Amino acid sequence: MGEEAPEEYELGGGEDERVMEWEAGLPGADELTPLSQPLVPAGLAAAFRIPPEPGRTLLDVHRASAATVSRLRRASSSSSSSFPAFASKGAGAGADEAESGGGADGGNGNTNNNSSKRARLVWTPQLHKRFVEVVAHLGMKNAVPKTIMQLMNVEGLTRENVASHLQKYRLYVKRMQGLSNEGPSPSDHIFASTPVPHASLHDQVPSPYHPHPHHHSYNNAAYAATVSSYHHYHHANH
């Protein structure tokens, strides 16, 4: 009776949701000093013989903020298993990545050994949007799977997922470059929907992605697993 339905899981859900409550009363971003810049002026630092700050780069900042946000979210929402929801199949291992930001990454024994095969990731427009933004932010030079994945900070998203999508994305961009005119092909689906931002050497990546559930809505698995795609096996020998 029961056939294992090939469930796919869908990531994403919130688009540009910011927790204003946290920002209430706080100065605007314009008023704040860019975190990506050293708080201590170079001259002053030199005078005090302060060694060059470690890798306090945009990436680190983003990672840190992302981690903070993640932690806050968890603490704020009592039991919010904000999970991209894996299809049934017993996956469910919740594990927060506690990346130690101690300078250069040393041994990375993080091999996701989830016995369960994860369902196909569905790249929703939102996810793709996030992806594109991050890629544009990094620039073709630094837009590598790992970095992209980290900057996107989407729980459940793996490096492989990103790498795969990145491959297609690059092809899409390249293909379009050849055709200076003419809009994107409708067959490009997601890619066509997202205007490829210019990979200027400037960056501007918005707040980290929030795969968090809506306030009042459907089941917690709403944004998570849109478990509904049970397509039949189609074996066609054309």
Added chain:
DNA sequence: TCGTAAATAT
């Protein structure tokens, strides 16, 4: 780890 090709699923 990254990039590309082939494989597989839908």
Added chain:
DNA sequence: CATATTTACG
């Protein structure tokens, strides 16, 4: 059949 996503390989 085409597209999307995964898996294998260098």
